[in-house]
Amino acid sequence: MIFNRRGRLADRVAAVEVAVRERDGAAMTRAVPRVWEAAQQASVAELDEALPRCVALLPQLGTGAGGQFSVLCGALVELGARPDTLVAPAADGFATALAGAARFRVGWQRVRGDDELPDPEDPGGMDESIGVLTEAYGTEEAAFDAVHSSCTPCSPGR
Numbered sequence: 001m002i003f004n005r006r007g008r009l010a011d012r013v014a015a016v017e018v019a020v021r022e023r024d025g026a027a028m029t030r031a032v033p034r035v036w037e038a039a040q041q042a043s044v045a046e047l048d049e050a051l052p053r054c055v056a057l058l059p060q061l062g063t064g065a066g067g068q069f070s071v072l073c074g075a076l077v078e079l080g081a082r083p084d085t086l087v088a089p090a091a092d093g094f095a096t097a098l099a100g101a102a103r104f105r106v107g108w109q110r111v112r113g114d115d116e117l118p119d120p121e122d123p124g125g126m127d128e129s130i131g132v133l134t135e136a137y138g139t140e141e142a143a144f145d146a147v148h149s150s151c152t153p154c155s156p157g158r
Contacts, residue, residue, distance in 0.1 A: 008042070009041075009042040009049075012031065012035040012038045012039075013035055013050050013053050013054060015027070015034065015035075016031045016032060016054070016057065017057065019031050020057050035050075035054070035072060036072060039076055039079055044081070047080050048081050050076060050081070051073060051077070051082070051083075052085045054069070054072065055086050057069065059089070063093070063096060063097050067093065067097060070093060103146050104117075104147065105117065106136075107132070107133045108132055108136070111132045111135045112132060126147065130144065131143075133146045133147060
């Protein structure tokens with residue numbers, strides 16, 4: 001038996017909103033699976049209310065975490081939420097990720113030619129990437145922008 005199910009999804013989304021607002025990656029890591037758990041028991045009306053709130057968080061998450069969170073948004077649609085609010089942000093996020101990947105590749109090739117790109121799953125490759133892209137783009141800040149706009153595992157807010 002499920003007690004007090006009504007509003008559970010909304011409360012779980014609120015926890016994600018707080019984590020994003022406070023730039024708390026650990027809280028976000030705990031909150032997102034709880035949204036998914038609640039979503040699986042939610043009514044279509046609750047899903048329709050939750051999806052726009054989740055979509056509103058995407059621009060604040062950056063490419064990596066935003067890409068991962070957009071999967072949850074898509075799952076809400078699969079469970080029955082109307083997709084209207086997700087279509088444009090998902091397309092925009094995809095375009096941004098592609099542009100970031102292209103910028104990373106262009107900078108890498110400018111310095112390293114046809115050398116193999118670093119493995120994005122290798123945390124040790126980050127320092128090398130920053131060094132190469134600093135040389136390519138002139139500043140460490142520009143290098144960080146190129147790396148963080150192209151990587152999947154980046155943390156929220158970065």
